[in-house]
Amino acid sequence: MKIAPSVLAADYLRLGESVKAVEAADMLHLDIMDGHFVPNISFGPDIVRALRPQSPLFFDVHLMLTHPRRYLEAFQRAGADGITVHAECADDVAATLQEIREMGMQPGISLKPGTPVESLLPFLPLCGMVLVMTVEPGFGGQRFMAEQTEKLRFLKCAAPGVLLEVDGGINMETAKICRDAGADILVAGTSVFGAPDVSAALRALQAL
Numbered sequence: 001m002k003i004a005p006s007v008l009a010a011d012y013l014r015l016g017e018s019v020k021a022v023e024a025a026d027m028l029h030l031d032i033m034d035g036h037f038v039p040n041i042s043f044g045p046d047i048v049r050a051l052r053p054q055s056p057l058f059f060d061v062h063l064m065l066t067h068p069r070r071y072l073e074a075f076q077r078a079g080a081d082g083i084t085v086h087a088e089c090a091d092d093v094a095a096t097l098q099e100i101r102e103m104g105m106q107p108g109i110s111l112k113p114g115t116p117v118e119s120l121l122p123f124l125p126l127c128g129m130v131l132v133m134t135v136e137p138g139f140g141g142q143r144f145m146a147e148q149t150e151k152l153r154f155l156k157c158a159a160p161g162v163l164l165e166v167d168g169g170i171n172m173e174t175a176k177i178c179r180d181a182g183a184d185i186l187v188a189g190t191s192v193f194g195a196p197d198v199s200a201a202l203r204a205l206q207a208l
């Protein structure tokens, strides 16, 4: 299984070391929260820029922002390789995805648990990746919503060429559910960075 550890759950006093401990991962997931689109504030492009020289991984930036389009350039300059925006944001989603692609990054779209998967249909041809949320976005360490994996089965047929990423509540048990439902890559925060041996936890998930 491909795994994208989420920096949100890392030790912020030792971010550089934390990122190095997961260099065998498949991507690095960076959760950006504005305190408006979600009821939490995380970090911004300066932290992403500081991490860039510490890791050769694909930087998978998840923008939980009301106005993601305003920040595309800042995250590109900071070293983002892919940018995911939410279907529920206040910007023109199609134009934002197109702009991400024109800027040379991989465009991704995400949806909250309450958003029907059919609402993504007009955007799928514009995306390289779909990020299915299996928790309400905003916080790490929440319980996995298994019923959300139905969206993966739908997307597997509706968008065969698009990468399917799952985010929220991933551990050794829930990862199997996602794998069986057709996920290509799993975001894991607490189960990797909260483990006593971070690289062993990562390897165990990757071995699934």
Ligand code: DX5
Pocket: 006, 008, 009, 029, 031, 062, 135, 136, 137, 138, 139, 140, 141, 142, 167, 168, 169, 170, 187, 188, 189, 190, 191
């Ligand atoms: C939640 C974030 C997730 C979060 C996952 O809004 O999008 O990426 O870091 O954390 P865990 O793996 O702890 O559920």
Ligand code: ZN
Pocket: 006, 029, 030, 031, 062, 167, 187
């Ligand atoms: Zn995320």
